[in-house]
Each structure stands twice: as structure tokens, then as C-alpha cells.
Amino acid sequence: MKSQEVRSQFLEFFKSKQHDIVPSAPMVLKDDPTLMFVNSGMAPFKEYFLGNAQPKNNRISDSQKCLRVSGKHNDLEEVGYDTYHHTLFEMLGNWSFGDYFKKEAIAWAWELLTEVYKIDKDILYVTVFEGSDDADNLEMDTEAYDIWKQYIAEDRILKGNKKDNFWEMGDQGPCGPCSEIHVDIRSAEEKAKVDGKSLVNMDHPQVVEIWNLVFMQYNRKANGSLENLPNKHIDTGMGFERLCMVLQGVTSNYDTDVFTPLIREIETITDKDYGKEEKIDVAIRVISDHVRAVAFSIADGQLPSNNGAGYVIRRILRRAVRYGFTFLDKKEPFIYRLVDVLVKKMGVAFPEIKEQKQLIENVIKEEETSFLRTLEQGLVLLDRIVATASEKEIAGAKVFELKDTYGFPEDLTELILKEKGFTYNKAAFQEKLAQQQDRGREASELKSDDWTVLIEDEEQEFVGYDMLEAQVKITRYRKVVSKKDGELYQLVFNLTPFYAEGGGQVGDKGYLEDTHGDVIYIVDTKKENNVIVHFAKDLPKHLNEKFKATVDAKQRFRTECNHTATHLLHQALREILGTHVEQKGSAVHSKYLRFDFSHFSKVTVDELREVENFVNRRIDGKLPLQEKRNIPMQQAIDEGAMALFGEKYGDTVRSVRFGQSIELCGGTHVENTGDIWHFKIVSEGAVASGIRRIEAITSDAVKDFYHENNRTYFEMKDLLNNAKEPVKALQSLQDENVALKKQIEGLLKDKAKNIKGDLKNEIEVINGVNFLAKEVSLDAGGLKDLAFELGGEVDNLFILFGANNDGKALLTCYISKDLAQEKQLNAGQIVRELGKHIQGGGGGQPFFATAGGKNPDGITTALEAVKDYIS
Structure with a gap:
């Protein structure tokens, strides 16, 4: 059974069970501070489990793109080394929000697997939660056990511990016991030797979990305790790739038609064969897996970058590049060429990668090119470290510097060192790495108390489109503590005029005022799982009273000007550059x-x-705002509204129109474009291959911009003696400056020639080396020219020049190449160490290097200290 049929049969089955079939949500999460990416099928529906929103249908099914490369669920380092873990994977799932529970979930799972997919019942095992005797003191899930007895022999129903059979989305939130379905696809001979039940949950590559049925019935509180949820829910997840492995009669996910087209293309590009050598097989599996994760992330709007979710994507891609570089001998970009195969395979089920194909290819190719340059640079640096090493073990700090500063991976460092007969201090490296990770965790760590509920069953309403002030009640609050912001309070109101950060727009600021005149300032507003949360430095004294909530009107207006301008800018770019332009x-x-x-x-x-x-x-043109709220998504699209890739839209949406510009948008806008006053672009540049960035200002910021420019203009004119044509006067000064610089350069060259003869006479021989250490009154260029001219006339030469240029110290070190190799001297290392005398640093090549510093008085000390290197 082909993979496309496997997916469609799953969805058709649950459609017949009255489930709404919904498209996969974007993988990158924007309103959940606990997750970077969707890491399970239930993540897009978290707001329903928490009771913060109600779905249109209490039964939903889909195939959700998931990414497990960070946080609690992280499979990255296992990918490629086994046959069933992946970074990106599809999670086939069915959900019930307060509707059916264990009986139906189990019955339908068994029906689909054994009657629709025709999987042999004799190769299936199921697990149920055995209970726990810890602080939770949970009883065994006898209800699930008794239901399973109707379908499968009792000796195939296994009791699982809390680690395997109690599912939690995180440290807090909905959770519950689960029942897993495992499949044993070993050969008959292997089954005769070892009973399959002993291999369940033992990481055996052919005895694997394919489906997890989670029975959501508890809520984990911040203090660790459990409470019953108001409603019971079903959350199931079946690994699509593993299911295809079973149905296609193979023993590896990578042998299914999900991956074989990619593997065949890698073989063709690299001229390597899959299935003959383990290290090559691992590399091919890594690349075929990782290209999927990177391609779908880019399609969902997440570009590789140096921080946050973007850094995770960059790390995945770089892992693929270095496996190709190290084991497949690919020193030029090639992974981008796999995107075409991926689109042909998955573009029907996930049209976003088909529509974003060109962008995905461009971004991946640019990232590959950049990282390959990094690898080349790292190899040069590693060669220098080896050449100057005094022992066969390299310091862990140096390996960490290669990784942290230059992006050179430690496993590749270890491989190259091993080939050269070296090792490195792993303990010291791990210590440095742990220190860095601790710093990162401390900076981002957020601890929160449980919510204190003041008013039950209040449905929150946003009124900020129409008013900036409102009488509100606090329905719940909690304290949160982070390293970055310290102690804050999160407040939830029954209704709010504060706009929560979203759609690129920052959250509102403002204040709360109670009837006693006490004021609490709101410093930020965010949305968390469909709830608008207000951040305050302090907690109000009179929590149960009504408050006047007031948005900072000036900040809101300026933000609205800029938001409306982005819509007009988007329209302008599509009109002028072409309809290929899309907001990213x-x-x-x-x-x-x-x-x-x-x-x-x-x-x-x-x-x-x-x-x-x-x-x-x-x-x-003073175009008025025309908006439609809570209209069906398809109606808005039919009316011409633009939807953006990577955004999650509900069943109903809001459309915003200014003239011919119409977009789906939840942000706030000016009532009339005339309110913006003026729009000014201040910069344009590249973000990534195929992605450009414009930064612009509007309204008061433009007025400030012109006022500042006007002030600068008159200051410049004053410096030019009030010239009538200041531009011409400035150009004349520049021309004169260029001519004078040329004269100075000529004079310095003449000076260098004049002193060269004198310096040759000062060269002394120390231990067979022609040595010269001298302070010379030349600039950096003159020192370099002089050093190389002397080097061309004198063999076996070692020079250190010092110079004081306008209060700044310079050191220039030149070593004849033959001498550098023979004596294992390194000019770059030498100037780095001597640079300490001038309170600076530097570097360069083994035969030529320079250093700069802020202490000219140290030049003499440096010139004296350099003799130690040859004496």
C-alpha cells in the first residue's frame, strides 16, 4: 500500500466516524511559550484541552506535521542511527473533546488496524497503565484493560509503567493514562527464539510502537498535584512512517516509499550506494530525514537563523551538511537538489511545499554554501591548532572555541584529530558546553505558579478594536519569575481592550486603575493558548473589584500607523516587483x-x-478602513483576502481592507490611511536567499526623521562656511582628501625605502636566525610593505615592528616561510601573546600577522619579549 493511500484511508475512516478532517497546522508555534514547534498531534488543539476555546466539531482528525528536536521530546541525535526515529514526522490522529472516550477510541483503533489495514492480529501487542505508588498514587487503568480483552488475548495486554503509559504535555497541563499499540514485524525464526512481549518498549527496531491512545482526564498543576479535568478527552497519535513500514512489509522506515525516492536521489548525486556501508547509510538516512524537516519549516515561515526556532532549523540543516561533507565526500551544495523529489512526493498532501518550492531551494542552497565555507575555515584553524600543539591531547577549550565561535562541530573535530593521531579533552569540552547551556537556560527559564481563579466560567472578550478603555474584572492571575524580567504577574480579564502580541504586532501597554485610585501598569500583553494574558509588575490590592483598563493610546496609534503601512507596503511590492512577492x-x-x-x-x-x-x-488618498469580523474563511478568500503561509487561521476570520489592499488580519489599524501622515523607507537588504527585508517608519517617527536630517544639514552647512552649494563643497573636500592621501602614501613609501637600508644593517643573527625588532614610524600598510621587502632580500628572517600611530599601538610580525616551518614558529600566535603588552590582540597567518592595542608604552616591552621565541 503506497503511503498516500495509507494517509487517505486513515482520514476517510475517521470521516466516516463523524470527525472533521482538518489540515495540518504550521509546525512553528506563535502563542504557546512552552513550545517552539508542534511536537505532537495534539499541540495545535491545546486550547481545546485547556477549555480556552471550543472547536466547531468535538471530533477532529488530521495528519499533523511534527518536529521533535528541542525540549522534552528531542530525537535529533538518534536520527540516522536507528530506522524509526525522525526529526519531522507525520502524526495521524483522532481527537475527542468531551465527546467519546476509551470504549470508542479502542474499538476504532482496532477496527482500522485489523479490518481496514488488514494487519495480522497476531503481531500486535497493547499496553495499559499499571498505576503508580508515587505521590500521584494512581490506580491501574482497569477500564482500558477490560475493553482490550474484548479484542485481543490477555497475554498480549501488557502493563506499562508511568514513564511509558502516562502521557503529559509538559510540567503543567492536561494529562492522563495511555494505551499503546505495538507491532512485532520480526521474522518467524526470531519470534521463535524470543517472545515479542519481552521486547515491547525495549527500543527493538522491529518491535515498535505505532499508535498511542491517550485518555486525557487530569490536569497537572504547578505544585505537581493532579486534579480531574471538567471533561474527558481523547488524544491519539499514530506514527505515519512506522505505519507505512508495517503495511509495506519492510523493516525500516527508510525502506518505505516515504523515503526511498529521496535515498535514490542522494545515491545518484553522491555516487554512493545505500545498504553497503554503515557510516554511508547513516549519512544518507540523516540527509533524507533532515531535508524534510528543513523544507517544511521554511514553508511554514521559519527561516534558519542564529536564535530561537531559526537556530534549531539551522542546526538540523548543518547536521545534514556535515554528514554529507564527512561521509559522502560532498564539498559543494547538493541538499537543495532534493527538494524537487520531496515536492513530487508530498506536494499533494501538503501543498505549501509545492507553492514555496523555489524559496525552499534558495534558502537551503545559501545555508549549505555558507556552512561549507565555515567548515573550510574550521579545517584551517584545526590544522593550526595541531601544528602548534605541544602534546597529543588538544585542550577542550580550543575545541569548544571552534564550535562556539566558528560553528565547527565537535564530532567532526574528533574525527579529524583521530586521523592525525590526536585526541581532545572531552571532559573540559563538556564543562565549557554545560556552562554555556546553563547560561542560556538561566536567561530563558520561566517559572510560574498555578492560576488563582477568582471568577469561574467567564469567557474572555476582546473589545480593543472599538475602545481603548473598559471596565474589567480579573478572572484569574498567577505569578511568573524569569531571569530576564524578574518577578511579574499575569492577569486575565473577563474582557479587555489590550491587543495581545500577534501577527507581527507588539502587545499593548497601559494601566489598571481601581476605585481607590491605585494604579497598576500593564507592561506587555500576549496570547497564550487562546487566552489574552496581561503582564504587570505588581498585583492589584483589591483583586475582586472592578478596574478601569486603559491602553496607552499614543503607543497604540503609532503601532496602528505602522501596521496599516505594512498592508499598503505589501500591496505596493506586489504591484511594482510582481505577484511572486509574499510576506514572510x-x-x-x-x-x-x-x-x-x-x-x-x-x-x-x-x-x-x-x-x-x-x-x-x-x-x-485617505482610504477608510473596511473590516469584516467573524466571517467564514472561504468567504474572505473568495472576496480576495490574502492568507499568509505559516499562520494558523480559525473557522472564522477577520478581513481588513484599505482600497484594493485586503488581507486576513487580527491586528489593529487606523480608521483612515490619512492618519498615517507619511511613510518612509529607511533600509532594504537581504535576510536569506530569496528573502528581502524593508524597515520603514511612519507618522511621528517620520517627522522626527526629517527634523533630525534638517538639523544635520544646517550643521554640515555651517562647517562648510555656509556654502551656497554644500554638496559641491563637500565633494571638493573629498577630492582634496583623496589627493592628499595619495601624497602621504607616496611619502611613506619613500620613507620606507630610505630606512630599509639602515634597518638591514641592524639585523642581528641569533641561533642562526636573522632577527630584527624595531619601533618604526610608519602606518600599518607601510610596516607590511617594509617587512615583505626585507623578507624578499634577506633569508631566514624574523621581524617584529612596533609603531605608535596617533596614540594606538601596532605590532607587525614577519617570519620567512621556511623558517616558520623549520622552527614551528607561528606569527599569529606570537602577536596574540605579545599583544597583551599593548593591551590588545591580533592574529594572522604563520608567516605574517599583526596586532593592535591601546597602550603604546608597551611597545618596547613587546620588542624585548619577542627575543624569547628564537633564543
Whole structure:
């Protein structure tokens, strides 16, 4: 059975059981501070489990893209070494929100596996929760056990511990016992030797879990205790890739048609065969897995970057590149070429990768090219470390520096060192790495108390589109503590005029005032699992009273100007550059806006001017805001609204129109484009291959911009003696400066020639080395020229020049190449150490290097100390 049929049969089966079939949510989460990525099928529905929202149908089914590479669920380092773990995987799932429970979930799972997919009942095992005698003191799940007895022999129903059979989404939140379904696909001979039940949950590659039925009935509180949920829910997840392995009669996920097209393409590109050598097989599995994770992440709007979720994606891609580099001998980009195969295989089920194909290829190729340069640089640095090592064990700190500063992976360092007969101090490396990770955890760690509920069953309402003040009640609150922000309080109101951060727009600030005149400032507003949460530095004294909630009107207005401008900018770019332009991210603050978009070349000055004029004409046109709230998604699309990749939309949406610009948007906007006053682009540049970024300002920020420019203009004019044509006067000064610089360079060269003869006479021989250490009145370029000229005339030469240039110290070290190799001297290392005398540092090549510092008085000491290197 082909993989596409496996997926479609699953969805059709649950459609027949009255489930709504929904598309996969984007993998990158935007309103859940506990997760970077969707790591399980239930993550997009967390708000339903928490009771913060109600689904249109209490029965839902889908195939959800999941990524397990960070946090509690992290399979990254196992990927490639076994045959059933992945970074990205599809989770086939069915959910019940307060509807059916264990009886139906178990019955339908058994029906689908044995009657629809025709899996032999004799190769299946199930597990149920055995209970726990810890603080939770949970009883065995006898209800699930008794239900399973109707379908499968009791000796195939195994009791599982809390680790395997009690599922929790995190340290807090909904949880409950679970029942797993395992499959034993070993050969008859192997089964005769070892009973399959002894291999369940023992990481055997052919005895694997394929489906987990979670019975959500508890809520884990911050203090660790459990309480019953108001309603019981079903959350199931079946590994699509593992299911295909079973149905296609193979013993590895990578032997299914999910992966074989990718593997065949890798074999063709690299001229390596899969299935003949383990290290090559691991590399091919890593690459075929990782390209899927990276491609879908980019399609969902997450580009590789140096922080957060973007760093995780970059790390996955770089792992694939170095496996290709090390084991497949690929020194040029090639992973991007796999995207075409991936699109052909999965583009029907997931059209986003088909529509984003060109962007995905460009971004991956650029990342590959960049990291391959890093690897080359790391190899040079590693060669230097080996060349200057005094023993066969390299310091762990040096290996950590290669990883931390240059991005050179430690496993590749270890492999190269081993080939050269070296090792490194792993304990010291791990200590450095742990220190770095601890710093990162401390900076981001957030601890929260349980919610204190003041008012039950209040459904929150956002009124901020229509008013900036409202009478509100606090329905619940809790304290949170982070290293970054210290102690804060999170407050939830029954209704709120505060806009929560989302769609690129920052959250509102403002204040709460009670009837006694006490004021509490709201410093930020965010959405967490569909609940608007307000951050305050203090907790109100009179929690049960009504409060006047007031949004900072000035900040909101400036933010609205910028948000509306992003819509007009998007329209302008599509009109002027072409309809291939799509928004790829935005940041809307009160002071500026940032807009990322797909485009494959630099935007010219003329095009930017045209874009700016386009937007300002719409501002001058005073276009009114036309919005439609809570309309069906399809209606909005039919009316021309643009939906953005990577955004999660509900069944009903809000459309925002200004003239011909119409987008789906939950943000706040000005009532009329005329309110924006003016739009000014301040920068344009590349973010990644095929992604450009425009930063711009509006309203008061533009006025400040012009005022500052006007002030600068008159200051410059004053410096030019009030020249009538200041631009011409400035150009004349620049021309004169260039001419004078050329004269100075000529004079310095003449000076260097004049002193070269004198310096040759000062060269002394120490231990067979022609040695010269001298302070010379030349700039850095003159010192370099002089050193190389002397080096061309004198063999076996070691030079250290010092110079005081306008209060800054310079050191220049030159060593004849033959001498550097013979004596194992390294100019770069030498100037780094001597640079301490001038309170600075530097580096360079083994035969030539320079250092700079802020202490010219140390030049003499450095010139004296250098003799130690040859004496």
C-alpha cells in the first residue's frame, strides 16, 4: 500500500466516524511559550484541552506535521542511527473533546488496524497503565484493560509503567493514562527464539510502537498535584512512517516509499550506494530525514537563523551538511537538489511545499554554501591548532572555541584529530558546553505558579478594536519569575481592550486603575493558548473589584500607523516587483515597522522610491478602513483576502481592507490611511536567499526623521562656511582628501625605502636566525610593505615592528616561510601573546600577522619579549 493511500484511508475512516478532517497546522508555534514547534498531534488543539476555546466539531482528525528536536521530546541525535526515529514526522490522529472516550477510541483503533489495514492480529501487542505508588498514587487503568480483552488475548495486554503509559504535555497541563499499540514485524525464526512481549518498549527496531491512545482526564498543576479535568478527552497519535513500514512489509522506515525516492536521489548525486556501508547509510538516512524537516519549516515561515526556532532549523540543516561533507565526500551544495523529489512526493498532501518550492531551494542552497565555507575555515584553524600543539591531547577549550565561535562541530573535530593521531579533552569540552547551556537556560527559564481563579466560567472578550478603555474584572492571575524580567504577574480579564502580541504586532501597554485610585501598569500583553494574558509588575490590592483598563493610546496609534503601512507596503511590492512577492514575516512596533518578503534580487533605488510613492499616494488618498469580523474563511478568500503561509487561521476570520489592499488580519489599524501622515523607507537588504527585508517608519517617527536630517544639514552647512552649494563643497573636500592621501602614501613609501637600508644593517643573527625588532614610524600598510621587502632580500628572517600611530599601538610580525616551518614558529600566535603588552590582540597567518592595542608604552616591552621565541 503506497503511503498516500495509507494517509487517505486513515482520514476517510475517521470521516466516516463523524470527525472533521482538518489540515495540518504550521509546525512553528506563535502563542504557546512552552513550545517552539508542534511536537505532537495534539499541540495545535491545546486550547481545546485547556477549555480556552471550543472547536466547531468535538471530533477532529488530521495528519499533523511534527518536529521533535528541542525540549522534552528531542530525537535529533538518534536520527540516522536507528530506522524509526525522525526529526519531522507525520502524526495521524483522532481527537475527542468531551465527546467519546476509551470504549470508542479502542474499538476504532482496532477496527482500522485489523479490518481496514488488514494487519495480522497476531503481531500486535497493547499496553495499559499499571498505576503508580508515587505521590500521584494512581490506580491501574482497569477500564482500558477490560475493553482490550474484548479484542485481543490477555497475554498480549501488557502493563506499562508511568514513564511509558502516562502521557503529559509538559510540567503543567492536561494529562492522563495511555494505551499503546505495538507491532512485532520480526521474522518467524526470531519470534521463535524470543517472545515479542519481552521486547515491547525495549527500543527493538522491529518491535515498535505505532499508535498511542491517550485518555486525557487530569490536569497537572504547578505544585505537581493532579486534579480531574471538567471533561474527558481523547488524544491519539499514530506514527505515519512506522505505519507505512508495517503495511509495506519492510523493516525500516527508510525502506518505505516515504523515503526511498529521496535515498535514490542522494545515491545518484553522491555516487554512493545505500545498504553497503554503515557510516554511508547513516549519512544518507540523516540527509533524507533532515531535508524534510528543513523544507517544511521554511514553508511554514521559519527561516534558519542564529536564535530561537531559526537556530534549531539551522542546526538540523548543518547536521545534514556535515554528514554529507564527512561521509559522502560532498564539498559543494547538493541538499537543495532534493527538494524537487520531496515536492513530487508530498506536494499533494501538503501543498505549501509545492507553492514555496523555489524559496525552499534558495534558502537551503545559501545555508549549505555558507556552512561549507565555515567548515573550510574550521579545517584551517584545526590544522593550526595541531601544528602548534605541544602534546597529543588538544585542550577542550580550543575545541569548544571552534564550535562556539566558528560553528565547527565537535564530532567532526574528533574525527579529524583521530586521523592525525590526536585526541581532545572531552571532559573540559563538556564543562565549557554545560556552562554555556546553563547560561542560556538561566536567561530563558520561566517559572510560574498555578492560576488563582477568582471568577469561574467567564469567557474572555476582546473589545480593543472599538475602545481603548473598559471596565474589567480579573478572572484569574498567577505569578511568573524569569531571569530576564524578574518577578511579574499575569492577569486575565473577563474582557479587555489590550491587543495581545500577534501577527507581527507588539502587545499593548497601559494601566489598571481601581476605585481607590491605585494604579497598576500593564507592561506587555500576549496570547497564550487562546487566552489574552496581561503582564504587570505588581498585583492589584483589591483583586475582586472592578478596574478601569486603559491602553496607552499614543503607543497604540503609532503601532496602528505602522501596521496599516505594512498592508499598503505589501500591496505596493506586489504591484511594482510582481505577484511572486509574499510576506514572510513582519514586526510592527510603535517606532518602526519591519517587513520580510520573497524576492530574488536586490530592490533598486528607483524601485524603492516607486514603492514609497505608491504607499504615500494611498495615504494621501485617505482610504477608510473596511473590516469584516467573524466571517467564514472561504468567504474572505473568495472576496480576495490574502492568507499568509505559516499562520494558523480559525473557522472564522477577520478581513481588513484599505482600497484594493485586503488581507486576513487580527491586528489593529487606523480608521483612515490619512492618519498615517507619511511613510518612509529607511533600509532594504537581504535576510536569506530569496528573502528581502524593508524597515520603514511612519507618522511621528517620520517627522522626527526629517527634523533630525534638517538639523544635520544646517550643521554640515555651517562647517562648510555656509556654502551656497554644500554638496559641491563637500565633494571638493573629498577630492582634496583623496589627493592628499595619495601624497602621504607616496611619502611613506619613500620613507620606507630610505630606512630599509639602515634597518638591514641592524639585523642581528641569533641561533642562526636573522632577527630584527624595531619601533618604526610608519602606518600599518607601510610596516607590511617594509617587512615583505626585507623578507624578499634577506633569508631566514624574523621581524617584529612596533609603531605608535596617533596614540594606538601596532605590532607587525614577519617570519620567512621556511623558517616558520623549520622552527614551528607561528606569527599569529606570537602577536596574540605579545599583544597583551599593548593591551590588545591580533592574529594572522604563520608567516605574517599583526596586532593592535591601546597602550603604546608597551611597545618596547613587546620588542624585548619577542627575543624569547628564537633564543
